[in-house]
Amino acid sequence: MANIDATQRAKPMLDLKVLGPILALVVLVIVGASLNGNFLSAANITNVLSRSAFIGIIAVGMTFVIVAGGLDLSVGSMAAFIAGLMILVMNALLPALGPGWPLVMVGMLVAIAAGTLAGMVNGFLITTMRIEAFIVTLGTMGIYRSLVTWLADGGTLSLDFGMRSIIRPIYFDGVFGISWPIIVFALVAITGELVMRRAAFGRHAAAVGSNDQVARYSSVNVNRVRMLTYVFLGILVGVATIMYVPRLGSASSSTGVLWELEAIAAVIIGGTMLKGGFGRVWGTVIGVLILSLIDNILNLTDGVSPYLNGAIQGVIIVLAVILQRDKKAEG
Amino acid sequence: MTFTRLAAAAVMAAALAMPALAQDKKVIGVSIPAATHGWAGGMNFHAQEAINRLKTVYPQLEFVLATASDPAKQVNDIEDMVATRKINALVVLPFESEPLTSPVKAVADSGAWVTVVDRGLAIPGIEDLYVAGDNTGFGRVSGEYMVSAMPNGGKIVALRGIPTTIDNERVAGFEEAIKGSGIEIIDMEHGNWNRDDSFTVMQDFLSKHDKIDAVWASDDDMAIGVLAAIEQSGRKDIQFVLGGAGMKEMIAKVRDNDKMVPADVTYPPSMIATAIELTAVGMTSTAPVSGRFTIGSVLITPENAAEFYYPDSPF
Incomplete structure (x- = not known):
């Protein structure tokens, strides 16, 4: 294919490629505001942003995994398992440490450590054992889901009631009227964007995802980069869990169901290529917001049968991706 | 465990x-x-x-x-x-x-x-024997409680389960029971019998409606999400939340006279015990046990809550 031809065809698309997700978000905000007066109220915006934080924090990590040519289907089950573990450990140590912030810190450390370890397991199997990421994470997805069901004995793991009032502010409180999940999500997103754009790691991840042979000849340690993307994702799943547990103080086998697909959808809506090589963290953030806004708007409006919520989501996801289709999609 | x-x-x-x-x-x-x-x-x-x-x-x-x-x-x-x-x-x-x-x-x-x-x-x-739960009855008992708790009518929101026949029968029974009582369902969405889903749905209901008198959460897991959303909003207009199924945490709230959880409606998982027991009777005695045995849904109030509390059960 002639180079000139390619650039000429790509050029008019370039604007939409950047603007596509932003446009979709703006349209959704206008639709929401015109349908319901409370849509732009501070309370509703706080609700939507806070609940986006779980998927959002995970999706930032997922962006790096996908950019490096990988995939992680295990994050939803992993979040459920870590939440269960965090609750069990805090309940077990409650008599020794007493209710208070030291115990909360222990819970947080458990979540981060478990996330790191889970990411390392995925990364080890994918890089060192050379098993397809899809298969490895499909396997660990089932493992973590079963483990949390087993830990909960089929029921629900609940945080001790005395601890709940102490840990609750992590989700519901904040500074300057901005709740903690929103602040953490923003910090993770900004750091992610900077690493993707400015740090060597971001460029290495894109190089590995684009062509791992070329990356290897360019003295990029391919396995190390891949491993690190999974470990970072695991850590971020731990961070998301730290935000999640304080909300309802419980975890069960229905925790985090389909989070992996929501996170992957957000990454793709944001303009990252599923086959790797290129990605943008800010796009992922917009993708996450689009997904939560659709849910929010459907709940705030009448007239659409709730049976059709999934269909509307599907249409909007496909539309958002069509808007930013580029020459590579045409083959 | x-x-x-x-x-x-x-x-x-x-x-x-x-x-x-x-x-x-x-x-x-x-x-x-x-x-x-x-x-x-x-x-x-x-x-x-x-x-x-x-x-x-x-x-x-x-x-x-x-x-x-x-x-x-x-x-x-x-x-x-x-x-x-x-x-x-x-x-x-x-x-x-x-x-x-x-x-x-x-x-x-x-x-x-x-x-x-x-x-x-x-x-x-x-x-030979069918031990059945009564989903229509579950909805009806819930609806009848709503009517008795709100004699002057009011505006309620309802959360539905996963879209299934079970859910449809429950909602139909509920709507039938509140018909003509002055209780109006101003909104209904699927919370999928899930705490997280019901939490977000309830947050959005609270943004959407300025006044909600009561909530039919129709399930105890969903009631937990609903209660958390109400607590976060700080709203005082919601008088109570009615769950269902008979989760031990919710039964404990009923027993302890929690003002937000004044009652619960059973859909007992212990119906499996009834079935095993009746089958054992049929195997070992001449007592006839064939036919249909419907487990009715019972209203749990502070007076009878202790009978329905199983501390060892995971649910």
Whole structure:
């Protein structure tokens, strides 16, 4: 294919490629505001942003995994398992440490450590054992889901009631009227964007995802980069869990169901290529917001049968991706 | 947790260790879905409890318990029970009606007694005994409580479960019961019997409606999400939340006179125990137990809450 031809065809698309997700978000905000007066109220915006934080924090990590040519289907089950573990450990140590912030810190450390370890397991199997990421994470997805069901004995793991009032502010409180999940999500997103754009790691991840042979000849340690993307994702799943547990103080086998697909959808809506090589963290953030806004708007409006919520989501996801289709999609 | 797991292992081990005795003993096979959510967890607990209890009451009976994580596994379980344990009776809570119908029919055709629990089979008349939950009745009892608690009517929002026949029957029963009472359902969305989903739906209901008098959460897991959303909003207009199923945490709230949770409606996972017990009676005595046994949904209030509180149950 002639180079000139390619650039000429790509050029008019370039604007939409950047603007596509932003446009979709703006349209959704206008639709929401015109349908319901409370849509732009501070309370509703706080609700939507806070609940986006779980998927959002995970999706930032997922962006790096996908950019490096990988995939992680295990994050939803992993979040459920870590939440269960965090609750069990805090309940077990409650008599020794007493209710208070030291115990909360222990819970947080458990979540981060478990996330790191889970990411390392995925990364080890994918890089060192050379098993397809899809298969490895499909396997660990089932493992973590079963483990949390087993830990909960089929029921629900609940945080001790005395601890709940102490840990609750992590989700519901904040500074300057901005709740903690929103602040953490923003910090993770900004750091992610900077690493993707400015740090060597971001460029290495894109190089590995684009062509791992070329990356290897360019003295990029391919396995190390891949491993690190999974470990970072695991850590971020731990961070998301730290935000999640304080909300309802419980975890069960229905925790985090389909989070992996929501996170992957957000990454793709944001303009990252599923086959790797290129990605943008800010796009992922917009993708996450689009997904939560659709849910929010459907709940705030009448007239659409709730049976059709999934269909509307599907249409909007496909539309958002069509808007930013580029020459590579045409083959 | 460990105890019930050990008990389960013991049941299995005992069942496997005594095949020689099976000749002069009658064997009852119990096939149920695995504990993948709260209600099913409770059901597993009550099945094991009932089996442990009945083994001492009826030494001439043996029990085989199998839990399946999907319909295909349940079909295999049942085939294995027939082939290797020669069961005289089968107690089955079908994962799904359609795929389980012909395997259970094969068991019935072989001459074994069949007890079906909760979900009916696709073809009626296969089972000897049907122990059924009453979903329409569940909705009706919930609706009648709403009417009695809000004699002057009011605006309520409702959360529905996963879109299924079960959910449709419950909602139909509820709507029928509140008809003409002045209670108006101003909004209804699916919370999928899930705490997180119901939390977000309730947050959005609170943004959307300036005044909500009460909430029919229709399920105790969903009620927990609803209560958290109301607490976060700080709103004082919601008088109470009505859940359902009979989760022990919610029953404890009813018992302790929590103003936001004044009542609950049962849809007891212990119906599996009723089925096993009736089957055991049928196997060991001349008392007739065939037919249909409907477990009514009961209103739990602070007066009778203690009777419905099972501290050891995971649900």
